[in-house]
Amino acid sequence: xxxxxxxxxxxxxxxxxxxxxxxxxxxxxxxxxxxxxxxxxxxxxxxxxxxxxxxxxxxxxxxxxxxxxxxxxxxxxxxxxxxxxxxxxxxxxxxxxxxxxxxxxxxxxxxxxx
Amino acid sequence: xxxxxxxxxxxxxxxxxxxxxxxxxxxxxxxxxxxxxxxxxxxxxxxxxxxxxxxxxxxxxxxxxxxxxxxxxxxxxxxxxxxxxxxxxxxxxxxxxxxxxxxxxxxxxxxxxxxx
Numbered sequence: 001x002x003x004x005x006x007x008x009x010x011x012x013x014x015x016x017x018x019x020x021x022x023x024x025x026x027x028x029x030x031x032x033x034x035x036x037x038x039x040x041x042x043x044x045x046x047x048x049x050x051x052x053x054x055x056x057x058x059x060x061x062x063x064x065x066x067x068x069x070x071x072x073x074x075x076x077x078x079x080x081x082x083x084x085x086x087x088x089x090x091x092x093x094x095x096x097x098x099x100x101x102x103x104x105x106x107x108x109x110x111x112x113x114x
Numbered sequence: 115x116x117x118x119x120x121x122x123x124x125x126x127x128x129x130x131x132x133x134x135x136x137x138x139x140x141x142x143x144x145x146x147x148x149x150x151x152x153x154x155x156x157x158x159x160x161x162x163x164x165x166x167x168x169x170x171x172x173x174x175x176x177x178x179x180x181x182x183x184x185x186x187x188x189x190x191x192x193x194x195x196x197x198x199x200x201x202x203x204x205x206x207x208x209x210x211x212x213x214x215x216x217x218x219x220x221x222x223x224x225x226x227x228x229x230x
Contacts, residue, residue: 033217033218035220040222041222042118042205042220042221042222042223043159043205043207043218043220044220045217045218045219048217058217059217088157090159092159102149102161102164103161103218104161105151105158105159105160107157107158108157108158108159110157
């Protein structure tokens with residue numbers, strides 16, 4: 001089944017404890033992206049990757065890191081999480097970064113930082 | 115200024131009736147794309163429909179259609195024959211500049227509740 005998977009789905013952590021949210025897609029998509037969703041704000045892009053080893057900042061990159069060493073994986077790293085990073089996180093992928101293709105979303109990761 | 119505006123935080127519709135969810139956008143690009151996504155209570159984001167700025171006809175996908183009025187910069191989603199399963203959050207999104215990075219800009223969403 002073609003899909004985007006994220007792990008973990010739920011995470012409660014404490015301020016300053018490094019964490020990684022994994023994202024993997026099995027559709028051979030070139031483009032991958034991370035979003036966060038907060039009430040009343042819709043989804044905002046954190047980072048995106050046009051292809052392997054090519055990443056760039058989105059609208060709200062502060063406090064996050066990403067890497068794209070393999071085409072299928074795009075982990076989101078929070079080096080020192082803070083309570084304002086409590087949010088619902090979505091990973092998404094698309095066939096290509098150019099042209100018009102819909103983005104396929106993962107199931108989401110609900111993160112709480114205390 | 116907001117790029118994507120959804121002015122209806124919440125809406126009700128009677129089952130089997132049609133409903134229109136509003137979306138206006140702001141861009142100076144000539145080439146752009148507009149998307150609608152559905153987010154049910156389970157949380158996943160489901161792609162519904164797409165409209166390109168150069169498409170002359172309104173997009174349709176089953177019971178979903180997009181009322182695209184370019185001069186007014188609006189891209190309203192029309193759901194015909196509403197079903198109880200249509201109760202969800204609906205997000206309008208835009209991609210600007212087809213040759214640049216593929217960034218989707220989302221509106222704040224409209225929560226739709228279908229009444230039996």
